[in-house]
Amino acid sequence: MSDNTIIRFENVTKSYDAETTVLKNINLELERGKFYTLLGPSGCGKTTILRLIAGFMQPTSGSIYFNGKLINNVPANERQVNTVFQDYALFPHLNVFENVAFGLRIKKLGKKVIEQKVIEALKFVNLVGYEKREIAEMSGGQRQRVAIARAIVNDPEIILLDEPLSALDLKLRSEMQYELRELQQRLGKTFIFVTHDQEEALAMSDEIFVLNEGEIEQSGTPMDIYDEPINRYVADFIGESNIVSGTMVADFRVKIGDKEFECVDQGLNPNEKVDIVIRPEDLEITAVDKGKMKVKVDTQLFRGVHYELSTYDDEGNEWLVHSTKKADVGASIGLDFDPEAIHVMRLNETEEEFDKRLESYGEDAYAN
Amino acid sequence: MQTKTTKAFYLIPYYVWIVLFVVAPIALIAYYSFFDLSGNFTLDNYQNFFTSVYLKLTLSSFWYAFLITFFTLLIAYPTAYLLTKTRHKQLWLLLIIIPSWINLLLKTYAFIGIFGLYGPVNAFLNVFGLEETQILFTDFSFVFVSVYIFIPFMILPIFNSLDKLNPSLMDASRDLGASSWTTFSKVILPLTINGVKAGIQAVFIPSLSLFMITRLIAGNKVITLGTAIEQQFLVTQNWGMGSTIAVFLIIFMVIIMIITGQRDKGAYANGKNK
Numbered sequence: 001m002s003d004n005t006i007i008r009f010e011n012v013t014k015s016y017d018a019e020t021t022v023l024k025n026i027n028l029e030l031e032r033g034k035f036y037t038l039l040g041p042s043g044c045g046k047t048t049i050l051r052l053i054a055g056f057m058q059p060t061s062g063s064i065y066f067n068g069k070l071i072n073n074v075p076a077n078e079r080q081v082n083t084v085f086q087d088y089a090l091f092p093h094l095n096v097f098e099n100v101a102f103g104l105r106i107k108k109l110g111k112k113v114i115e116q117k118v119i120e121a122l123k124f125v126n127l128v129g130y131e132k133r134e135i136a137e138m139s140g141g142q143r144q145r146v147a148i149a150r151a152i153v154n155d156p157e158i159i160l161l162d163e164p165l166s167a168l169d170l171k172l173r174s175e176m177q178y179e180l181r182e183l184q185q186r187l188g189k190t191f192i193f194v195t196h197d198q199e200e201a202l203a204m205s206d207e208i209f210v211l212n213e214g215e216i217e218q219s220g221t222p223m224d225i226y227d228e229p230i231n232r233y234v235a236d237f238i239g240e241s242n243i244v245s246g247t248m249v250a251d252f253r254v255k256i257g258d259k260e261f262e263c264v265d266q267g268l269n270p271n272e273k274v275d276i277v278i279r280p281e282d283l284e285i286t287a288v289d290k291g292k293m294k295v296k297v298d299t300q301l302f303r304g305v306h307y308e309l310s311t312y313d314d315e316g317n318e319w320l321v322h323s324t325k326k327a328d329v330g331a332s333i334g335l336d337f338d339p340e341a342i343h344v345m346r347l348n349e350t351e352e353e354f355d356k357r358l359e360s361y362g363e364d365a366y367a368n
Numbered sequence: 369m370q371t372k373t374t375k376a377f378y379l380i381p382y383y384v385w386i387v388l389f390v391v392a393p394i395a396l397i398a399y400y401s402f403f404d405l406s407g408n409f410t411l412d413n414y415q416n417f418f419t420s421v422y423l424k425l426t427l428s429s430f431w432y433a434f435l436i437t438f439f440t441l442l443i444a445y446p447t448a449y450l451l452t453k454t455r456h457k458q459l460w461l462l463l464i465i466i467p468s469w470i471n472l473l474l475k476t477y478a479f480i481g482i483f484g485l486y487g488p489v490n491a492f493l494n495v496f497g498l499e500e501t502q503i504l505f506t507d508f509s510f511v512f513v514s515v516y517i518f519i520p521f522m523i524l525p526i527f528n529s530l531d532k533l534n535p536s537l538m539d540a541s542r543d544l545g546a547s548s549w550t551t552f553s554k555v556i557l558p559l560t561i562n563g564v565k566a567g568i569q570a571v572f573i574p575s576l577s578l579f580m581i582t583r584l585i586a587g588n589k590v591i592t593l594g595t596a597i598e599q600q601f602l603v604t605q606n607w608g609m610g611s612t613i614a615v616f617l618i619i620f621m622v623i624i625m626i627i628t629g630q631r632d633k634g635a636y637a638n639g640k641n642k
Contacts, residue, residue: 054539054543055542056539056542056543075542076539076542076543077542077543077544077545077546077547078545081543082543082544083539083540083543085536085539085540086536087534087536089534089536089537089539089540090540091537091540091541091555091559092559093558093559102541102544102546102554103544103545106544106545106546106550107545150544154544154545
């Protein structure tokens with residue numbers, strides 16, 4: 001544990017009754033001043049982790065440390081943590097100013113100080129001039145900002161964000177992604193962001209935790225997780241991908257169907273069954289005879305930046321291709337890709353083993 | 369045009385009802401209040417109302433209505449709050465409401481039995497070696513029975529407003545550092561105040577004119593505006609004075625309705641309530 005650790009979970013389990021366990025033995029460590037994202041489908045336990053940190057619930061077993069101190073039994077109102085709620089949870093009977101001032105009034109600060117801090121917080125979220133507005137008069141994006149101002153005005157050590165962008169329309173959502181990221185960097189606070197949207201997670205985070213059914217599947221930087229997913233679940237959840245079964249023939253050789261391809265993975269058992277991921281943008285359309293793989297185009301969608309082609313190889317595996325080039329539906333085309341584009345995933349590999357394996361590649365590359 | 373005439377057609381039952389059962393009785397009451405016992409036009413009734421006898425009566429009416437409302441609220445709010453936290457809240461609510469379907473007179477008679485000298489309450493006191501005491505015909509029994517009768521009418525609107533409250537607002541309040549008490553006083557209460565006001569209306573206004581309970585339970589020791597009206601009409605046959613008291617009762621009710629009326633959010637416009 002480094003001095004920079006602000007939150008530490010030690011074997012945290014949370015169950016509501018004997019049958020439903022929402023978190024299974026979670027261990028994690030969060031550092032000060034970073035942007036973390038808990039990513040997963042609904043019901044994976046990401047919001048539960050947030051509520052445990054906020055203090056709205058206690059773990060069934062295990063320990064939660066805040067700045068090295070055990071906080072299992074510290075009530076929510078005594079934690080230096082503030083939350084931006086999914087539905088914003090702004091007080092409808094108070095105006096913008098009073099909503100933001102709520103926490104400060106509880107601390108019984110002076111009138112002048114409160115006013116100054118509230119204005120400062122509103123400046124941070126570009127809402128100066130809206131102090132006297134009622135909440136009902138604000139748009140979704142504005143309410144979002146009020147909720148953020150209400151959290152940051154208390155100068156908490158950690159800000160928790162529970163899917164705060166899910167209610168906004170697409171354009172506003174991407175705008176707020178930039179703003180949140182920038183805000184986090186300006187404030188230098190720890191942000192813990194919960195979302196089921198992988199794009200959001202990739203765009204904003206320093207580190208992502210991918211959760212599945214109460215367990216952390218993988219954690220790492222957005223690049224790590226996108227480029228080196230640990231298993232089928234993560235690969236499938238993070239972005240669109242082609243996932244097929246294959247066999248590791250030898251080091252650097254993998255077999256899909258009855259064809260062998262060159263890859264960059266090594267150290268696996270010969271003839272080990274593996275899952276193979278190739279991202280759609282790593283597949284390139286070429287002439288049939290030039291490609292490493294021959295496929296037939298089934299459908300083609302125009303997605304704006306690229307065409308999305310659904311193609312099938314002779315064995316019936318579907319290959320999704322993102323390409324700026326057009327192809328004819330029904331035509332046979334060749335697909336080309338680099339050896340690096342193939343990600344080999346061992347079945348049932350733990351995160352520890354996975355990290356070790358990846359590290360060993362790095363050493364080899366260095367030795368060469 | 370067609371729709372306008374049909375609309376007017378559908379409104380006829382409403383207007384008939386209003387005229388026959390609301391406007392006409394009130395007009396009649398106002399009319400009768402200007403006549404004395406022998407049927408001469410007079411303003412004496414109004415003058416009489418402002419004598420100490422009737423003012424005292426009014427004051428005592430308000431005092432009892434206040435007590436009843438106060439204790440009803442004191443019991444109803446926490447009960448409604450707990451109800452919203454239970455698993456089968458609709459069932460519990462129903463159980464509380466069911467007694468209000470039983471005739472008021474029956475329930476009142478039941479209390480005569482319960483509170484009587486040889487009733488279960490005194491029997492219970494006997495076990496502890498206490499003498500039988502007169503519980504009926506006291507202020508206590510009057511307020512107790514009234515509170516019992518009115519509780520469902522207070523719980524219902526408060527329950528509804530509490531039930532509509534977004535639970536994440538409570539989380540937000542705790543999250544911002546508020547204790548349970550501050551959360552209640554700064555978030556829960558202000559957001560459910562309309563339910564409380566509706567409950568007060570439903571209890572305070574009828575309490576002003578209670579007369580059956582005062583008769584049966586308080587043994588006419590408590591005299592409210594309601595009892596006074598009843599006696600003027602049925603005992604002294606002074607319809608003029610009875611009507612005058614009724615006119616004032618109506619005025620009081622209107623005033624209370626205005627005071628406890630639903631204010632929109634403008635009341636909190638600058639967030640500085642008070």
